[in-house]
Amino acid sequence: MDCPTCEAMVDAYVDGELSARDSVEFEAALAICTDCRQRLEAARTMSGLLRGLPADPAPDLLRARIERELRAIAGRPHERARERMRWAAVAASLIVAVGLGWLGGNLTGQGGRQSDEMIAGYLRVAMAETPVDVASSDRHTVKPWFVGRIDYAPPVHDLTAQGFPLLGGRLDVVDGRKVAVLVYRRNQHRLALTVWPAATAGNTSPDITVRDGFALARWRHAGFEMRAVSDLAPAEMGSFATALDKAADSGS
């Protein structure tokens, strides 16, 4: 094999696109051609560097926008559609229905953008195959996981006895700040609880609203702002908040 031939095969070799016969020929040629060995190394290095770039998944708001369009075209998703699709649709409509209002006055009180970010975070919990970054029903596993990942220690309580087993936790970003999201389960429903240190003192009782069959709760307890979203019935959302506050007060 002459060098121009072998040179032309370098990239196809790196990409695994040579036939078995060509590969054997190429490797034989390579053994006696320093130039082509260098080319091969260079091509492999470039390939490796590009493959080392972090994956950049589609933003949740993009998913929500597309979901909204699909819904507008087809109407509500079919009853038999997978659960996560139902969640996606509901959460997408939540963005429209709730808009900027519901989460207003949260982290920095600027409303707007961080509200969208938080709702997008619920989408992530609702739609992801793995809704949590740390999967454990043991609060002694979940709580330490947040150490070094966010700048506060979120209250983590297992509410299995009250019918809300802890699934785990994950991080979300709201207004550029990392916040803790705890994910609970009630039967086949998921519940996402976003928690961050309150700027004002005093407890408030849960304010529960319903949109599109979606229960939203916001309250402040023991120094933390709480925002919960689920497709539970509002009464059950109320039980959740009560159970959580009780657990916080008893330190369990």
Next chain:
Amino acid sequence: MGLMSDAPEPDGRTPDNRTVERFRIVVLPHLDSAYGFARWLARDPVAAQDLAQESLLRALRYFHAFRGEEARPWLLRIVRNTWTDMRTRYAAESESLETVENQVAAGPDPEQSAEAGERRRHVAAALAALPAEVREVLVLREIEDLSYKQIAGVLDLPIGTVMSRLARAREKLAAELRGRLGRRDHGLSDL
């Protein structure tokens, strides 16, 4: 060019419920790929979202003509063609370069060393700086992991051209990286 001329026209009917459900199952799982490709074509996160959304909706309109081929290359081809149609709207390409650099800088990177992060920023910036013709072939091969045959389908090129363009693209990337590292002297001399 490409898909829009040789594929059937959209049939003008609103896709029915069943079509949308099938679309969700077959095409929607490839949204991450569509967005990833869009990001490297547009080199701007906002434009990339617009491009991905427009592409998905276009894909739905053309979905009646989908014949069960591989969905991901099929969708990426639509992204590529949609970008060809949209890019004039985003003519100010050059000012997007910093955005790509910054975006990679801001990405989630909790467990990695600073040096590794620094290296990735250089690689991303070098890739973003390449001409579209070689950039897209690199992205399809290395990031989307498509075969030569699939890339040929997405870009509407002969396989031989894909191969030679890829060889040229890797050389250009190496040169671009050398230029950057030489200029900034970050001690990544092992490239």
